[in-house]
Amino acid sequence: MYIQRNVTHIKGKEYRATLLCSKYREGGKVKTKVEANLSHLSEELINGIQNLLKGKPVSKTGQKTEKTVSIKDIGVSRCIDYAYPFLLNSIMKDSHIDEVLSRTLPSCNVGLVKAMILGKIITGGSKLSIFNWLNRETDIANLSGVDTTSLKVKDLYRVLGSIPYYQQTIDSKWFRYHHTSSRMYLYDITSTYFEGTQNVLSAFGYNRDKKSGKKQICIGLICDETGFPLKATVFDGNTADTTTVREQILSLKNELGIKELVFVGDRGMQIIYHLENDEDLKETDINFITGLTRSEIEDLLKRQVIQLSLFSKDLAEVTEGNKRYVLSVNPELEASGKLYHQHKKDHTDMLLKLIETSWKNRKFQNMENELNLQKGKSKNKKLKTSFSFKDIDNYKKRVYKVLDTCKMTSYYSIDTIDNDTFKINFNREAFEHTESLFGKYIVCTNVNDKTLNTEMVRAQYKNLQHVEHVFRDLKSDNICIRPVYHRNEAQTRGHVQICIFAYAIIHEMEKKIYPFLKTFNETNNSQLSFNDIIAEIKNVKLCELKIGKNEKLFAIPDLNPIQKKIFKLFNFNPDDMIT
16 A cells, blocks of 8 residues: 545646555556545644555654654554445436435425435334434434434424425325336335324224235325336225225326326226216326226127137237227236146135035934934934924024035035935036136227237236335335334325335336346356345444544444445445545
8 A cells, every 4th residue: 555645627726635555457558546535633643554564664753753653553543334325325316316305305304304214214113213323323313414412303303294295295296207208107006014003093994915804095006117216195994995096196186287097096086987887087087007807808708809719829919999908818817726726626615515524424323323212222302303494594504604615606506405315506607617718908098099009018017017116125024114103194104205216216226236136146156136236235334433632533443345346236336435
C-alpha cells in the first residue's frame, strides 16, 4: 500500500485528496484500488502512516520528527452491517420511492417511513423490532435521515398511521413514475391473518393462509404485466373477491386517469358479469381478459358454442358476439387431476365398503338371532332380528357423511338400504365427464384479434402468476407482512403500504439477480439461490479503524470474486459507503 495525493482543478478551484491505495493485477493489467480516503486526517498523521508503509524507523527521543504510528496502535473499533442497507437505499432512490415519499408526506415523516421500509426488508420484524434495530444501528438510521437521540417507538406508530391520509396522492405519484405504455393491468386478491381480534378491518373469511380461527384482512393488488406493484387496497377480512372488481376498475379510470386499459383477473373475479350488469361500468369502455369458471364452461358446452374435441389442439379460438374464447390444455394438470380424482374415488369406495361390511355383519347377526329364537336356543325376546328405522337411517347418514367429506356427492347416490339390500349407485358418466375437463381451461376476452392474437391472450392471462409471486414474497421471510398485530385501522393500512414499497425494492433486485444466478450457476456448476446472493452482500462490512489514540477512518475488506460480480451487477461501488 502507498499514499497517493491527487490535485484536481475544476472551474478555477483546486481540490486535493489524499488516498490510501494498493495495486493488484486483473486480466494481465495492473490496477489501483482505493483502500481508504485519508483527506480528513492531519498532515502529520498522514506522514506517519506514509513512513510506516515505507518501513522507516521511529526517530530518537528529543529529535524533531514526523509523527508515526506503530502497528499495535492500529485496530478495528467496530464493523457495521452497512452494505446491504446501503444497496437497498440506493435501489429505493432509483425506484422513486424516495421521491414519492418526499413529495407526498410531511418532511418530518419521510425519514421514518424510509427507515421502516428498510427495516421491514432487513429485520422482517414488528415496528418495535425496527425501533430497537435503529437504536442499535445508528449509522443505518442516519442513512435514512433519522435522528435516534430523541426517537420513541410511538413515533413509528404515529407516522405509520398517517400514511393512509396521503394514500391517494401516494398512489397517483407512484403510478405516474411507473406507468408504462402497456394497457395491461393484472389484478388479484389475497388475505393475511391477524394475531388478536381488536381491529376494525379484521374479520373471519376465506382464509388463504390456512390459519383456522384467525381473523384476517384482504389485500387487492394491481400490477403491471411484469408483476411490479402499482396500487394496493386493503379490504375487510370477509370481503369476497368479486365485490372488489368494480372499485378497482373505477379507481384505474377515475383516480389514476387511465383512458384505455385491459383488466386482467382470474376466473373467481366474475369480471364479465360486473361489466355487463353494473350501470357505472357499462358506460366505461373496458377491455378484459379473464378465465371462465367450470359452470361457465359447462354452459358453453351445453349451448354448443364449443366442443370438447377442440381442446385436443394446443390452442383453439371460438368467437361469440364480441367475446373471444381461447381454449387451451395443460397436460400436467390434466394427468394430475385424473390421478387425484381416481384416488378420491378409490378412497370413497373403500369407506363405503366398510359401511356395507358393517351392515352385512349386523344383518347376519340378526339372522342368527332369529334362528336361535326359532330353535329355542335363546329365551331373550329382545334380541334384534331386523333393522329398525333408526338403524337404517344411521347407515344412510354414514353414507352421506362419507360422500360429503370426500366431495363425491355428484357421482354417488343411495339406491336402497333396508333389511335385505345395501346398494349405492355410481354415476360413471358424470364421473368421466368431470375427468374430461381436467387440465382444460378457457380464457375469455373482448380485445380484438388485431391488438392481441390468440397466443398473446393466453400469455397475458398467464401473467397473473406474477401477482401470485408478489403475494408469496410478501408472506415469505423477504418481507413478512403477516401476521398483523396492529389494532388501529390507519396503522394497518400503513403497514400494508410499507410492505408494498419493500416488495418493490425486492422486485428490482430479483430482476437482476435471477438472470445472473441462471448464468452463474450454469457456468460454475453451482446451486446458489437468491438468499445466497443476499448473504454475500451482507458479508461486506464497513469497518471503523482506530489509528493511534484519536484518529479514526472507515474501510471495507477485500471483496471476494462473487461479491465483485454482484456489486458490478448493481453498478454499485462499495467505496461510496466510505464517502
